Amino acid sequence: MKKISVLLSFFLLTGFFFCAQAQDTKATVNDLAAYATKDTIQGWKHSGITGITFGQTSLTNWMAGGDNTISGDFILNLSANYLKDKWFWDNNLSAEYGLIYSSAYEWQKAADKFNLKSIGGRGISDKWSVAFLLNFNTQFAKGYNYPDTEHYISTFMAPAYADAALGFTYKPNKNYSVFISPLAERATFVLNDSLSNLGAFGVESGKKMKWETGAYLTATTNQTLAGNVSLISTLDLFTPYNKNFGNVDINWDLLISWKFNKLFSATFNTTLRYYDAEIQKIQFKEILGLGLTYNF
16 A cells, blocks of 8 residues: 555656646747757856745734744755756755744754755757766754654764666756656665664664665756746655565655845745655645745
8 A cells, every 4th residue: 555655646746747847838939949049058057046034923812822933944956057069967956954943842943955966968869868867865953853852863964865877868948857767776874873773764773874776767847937936846756676666755845936026035845755764654844934035
């Protein structure tokens, strides 16, 4: 049942991405001509978004209950892409760190992510390329199963995931990219002695690393939905070629930014995650905030 439900999630998420892509690619002849001209610019192209968002709740004699809260979230998403003839090299850095304060539990960590992804390759047709991927994920600080703050359950490099994959990249236009690999290698790191001794994150007790060979897919879109609304979405899927084949590790990040003026904006940030070695349940995080952001 677990494998069926996870595979169903796999097909639903993949179907959602390609349906969205199909809607976006219904362009006029002039639109396609503009795409072709703009997308063949040689050399480096850089873009990014960074910002700090805030949230606050204040309650006085509130009979419905609740806590006074203050929250803050820092986001950073940078891209550096290179194109030279048939060769390309796309790089992305995504980082996030958030805290929330409540009168009941004081300060807690609400978000913590560091991801570095690089895909390079050579075109073999207008839309397809042979490509190689490197991907690295970890977190900045210790994580706790609140309200227990005595025993941490994760920390920097525990866990950390490093992926290397050989496959094909499909780019129908400048807004969408899909990388598919039938041959990928994943290293899971638990470099903290305490967590290593517990056998955390599927790594054998006392060991610091686990290797898995499997299949990998990553799909990315980065586009402007309207003049002041931008969207960045990345879906990563991995399943190993072992007894757990069919248990798909899923990480889906979505960031939408509404720009009010040069400095102020609202951001909507979600992560849907299923990693079988972490917890055999779907993880979901959502942050909606107002604050200062800068697009470049």
